[in-house]
Amino acid sequence: MSQRIIIPGDSLSIETEGIKTSIGPGIYKNPKSQKVIPSSAGILNVKVNKKNTNQVVYTDSNSKRYIPQANDFVIGIVVGVIGEQYKIQLQEYSTNVLLSMMAFPNATKKNRPNLKNGQAVYARVSQAIPEIDIEIECIDPVTGKDGGFGLLDESGYIFDVNLNFARELLFNPSNIFLETLASRCQFEIAIGINGKIWIKCGDGLKIDKDETKDEKEDDDEDTPRKVDTSNSYLKDLKATLAAARFLTRCQFIRPEELDNELTEAFRAN
Amino acid sequence: MISANERLFLIESLKNGIRQDSRKLDQLRETHIYISPEEYGYVEVSWGHTKVSVRVSAAIDKPFEDRPFEGIFSINCDISSMASQKFDNYKVGNDEVLIGRIIEKAIRRSNAVDLENLCIVAGSKVWKIQVDANFLNYDGGLIDVGSFAVMLALQHFKKPDISIEDDVVIVHDVDQRQPVPLSILHVPVCLTYSFFTPYTREQILKGDTEEIWAMDATMKEEEVRDGMLVITMNKNRELIQLSKNGGVPIDASLLVELGMKGMQEVDRLTDMMRDVLKKDEKERYERGNLKLLEVGAAR
Numbered sequence: 001m002s003q004r005i006i007i008p009g010d011s012l013s014i015e016t017e018g019i020k021t022s023i024g025p026g027i028y029k030n031p032k033s034q035k036v037i038p039s040s041a042g043i044l045n046v047k048v049n050k051k052n053t054n055q056v057v058y059t060d061s062n063s064k065r066y067i068p069q070a071n072d073f074v075i076g077i078v079v080g081v082i083g084e085q086y087k088i089q090l091q092e093y094s095t096n097v098l099l100s101m102m103a104f105p106n107a108t109k110k111n112r113p114n115l116k117n118g119q120a121v122y123a124r125v126s127q128a129i130p131e132i133d134i135e136i137e138c139i140d141p142v143t144g145k146d147g148g149f150g151l152l153d154e155s156g157y158i159f160d161v162n163l164n165f166a167r168e169l170l171f172n173p174s175n176i177f178l179e180t181l182a183s184r185c186q187f188e189i190a191i192g193i194n195g196k197i198w199i200k201c202g203d204g205l206k207i208d209k210d211e212t213k214d215e216k217e218d219d220d221e222d223t224p225r226k227v228d229t230s231n232s233y234l235k236d237l238k239a240t241l242a243a244a245r246f247l248t249r250c251q252f253i254r255p256e257e258l259d260n261e262l263t264e265a266f267r268a269n
Numbered sequence: 270m271i272s273a274n275e276r277l278f279l280i281e282s283l284k285n286g287i288r289q290d291s292r293k294l295d296q297l298r299e300t301h302i303y304i305s306p307e308e309y310g311y312v313e314v315s316w317g318h319t320k321v322s323v324r325v326s327a328a329i330d331k332p333f334e335d336r337p338f339e340g341i342f343s344i345n346c347d348i349s350s351m352a353s354q355k356f357d358n359y360k361v362g363n364d365e366v367l368i369g370r371i372i373e374k375a376i377r378r379s380n381a382v383d384l385e386n387l388c389i390v391a392g393s394k395v396w397k398i399q400v401d402a403n404f405l406n407y408d409g410g411l412i413d414v415g416s417f418a419v420m421l422a423l424q425h426f427k428k429p430d431i432s433i434e435d436d437v438v439i440v441h442d443v444d445q446r447q448p449v450p451l452s453i454l455h456v457p458v459c460l461t462y463s464f465f466t467p468y469t470r471e472q473i474l475k476g477d478t479e480e481i482w483a484m485d486a487t488m489k490e491e492e493v494r495d496g497m498l499v500i501t502m503n504k505n506r507e508l509i510q511l512s513k514n515g516g517v518p519i520d521a522s523l524l525v526e527l528g529m530k531g532m533q534e535v536d537r538l539t540d541m542m543r544d545v546l547k548k549d550e551k552e553r554y555e556r557g558n559l560k561l562l563e564v565g566a567a568r
Binding site: 079157238265 | 270271272273274275276277278281282285287289290291353354355
């Protein structure tokens with residue numbers, strides 16, 4: 001397999017006649033001439049199936065700005081409400097997307113989800129047309145069930161990584177990072193292709209349920225949640241932060257440094 | 270906006286004295302310094318992920334009329350959206366103004382640069398020293414990093430030598446005559462303390478709480494913090510500036526304690542600047558073969 005870097009303006013030296021071509025990110029089809037050209041710089045990937053009837057073409061590169069595409073799995077943060085929709089932030093300082101309150105399993109006009117500002121959701125981009133507001137949903141369109149989407153609770157930590165690293169974690173089943181991490185601790189993870197990762201080791205940050213309920217009755221929003229202060233919680237908290245530190249570092253290191261970095265990240269506590 | 274998850278984690282870990290980047294609460298981030306080997310007065314400082322480049326330049330100008338004996342010195346801080354999308358390229362936000370002002374107050378208004386030394390001909394010709402600080406990347410602590418880099422650049426900068434013959438000012442080329450450094454009267458160092466409080470306002474006012482404080486906050490920590498304090502000091506144990514713009518009230522005794530604690534870091538940073546400059550000076554001396562030019566050299 002030869003890897004080639006292309007930039008916009010290059011010609012794509014691929015055959016498009018007599019073969020069904022699907023174009024992915026970074027490739028653009030001129031609607032007039034029906035020509036396929038690169039629209040962003042990166043490594044060119046061409047995948048042809050065995051019968052030579054189908055091919056997939058896309059470019060792969062690292063970037064910081066996330067541009068939503070339909071069917072992406074993302075982690076978003078609730079930043080507000082407009083009518084029956086939540087405003088969700090997929091990345092800091094970028095345009096918000098919309099999440100309908102009806103886009104949850106079993107949601108009705110009366111039975112709506114109750115999300116607060118700052119809470120995180122795992123969702124799928126259901127519509128990404130550049131000219132109008134982008135919409136996401138927390139429901140599996142096939143089964144109508146949650147399908148793993150929904151609120152990400154506050155016991156996990158959220159941090160940012162580069163977009164290509166998030167893609168690597170999400171799409172490359174043979175990536176070694178999560179496996180290496182699993183050799184050290186038990187964790188639960190949600191990876192958003194928008195470069196956000198939610199992770200929880202053990203029980204993460206334990207929030208005392210009873211206390212939270214009491215405060216809700218008091219209706220005092222200023223009071224911070226009481227947190228369970230038993231001794232094991234500190235261990236999980238530290239482990240979660242260490243895991244986040246490790247994954248952040250993974251973006252910049254070579255594979256042979258991986259074990260070293262793992263011990264380093266966990267030793268620091 | 271920062272997620273509730275991050276906020277909760279940050280506060281909880283700070284309560285237990287843990288930080289995300291495994292630093293201690295009173296520990297600064299690692300500093301990398303690049304000094305231009307060719308010219309005088311250009312430095313780049315990386316401080317964790319925060320990065321700033323500073324250039325000092327000099328020109329001859331007319332002094333202000335009310336101050337005929339003083340040179341002109343100005344610091345220009347530019348935070349573009351290259352550093353972070355938080356900052357707008359066209360609008361100057363409150364944060365940017367505050368950062369610029371505090372750095373300027375710490376350095377220019379504390380008389381760190383001797384202005385009278387910049388006078389060439391009283392009332393008509395003085396040196397105008399301009400400092401341009403460009404923030405290249407943002408991960409918190411712009412005030413600390415900015416003032417550190419500006420002071421480093423000012424100490425490194427050398428202006429061309431001049432001589433006056435019959436009212437004519439001759440500016441000598443750097444290769445012709447050794448350039449002269451600025452006269453720096455003292456080296457102010459800014460330290461920012463961030464305060465976090467997991468308590469409600471009532472609890473704070475009642476006074477049965479203790480603030481969590483941390484030095485050199487990262488971007489995320491800056492988002493979560495409830496107040497900050499900038500202390501500017503120099504190695505001579507002089508307090509130059511205290512700036513606390515709102516935020517949680519803090520105890521007077523804590524203020525004294527933080528000032529005392531900060532002294533160690535001020536000493537360390539001042540020494541770091543001195544060592545780096547000394548090393549650069551030595552390298553230039555060797556590269557330029559300046560030993561041959563000394564008075565006692567065998568020729």
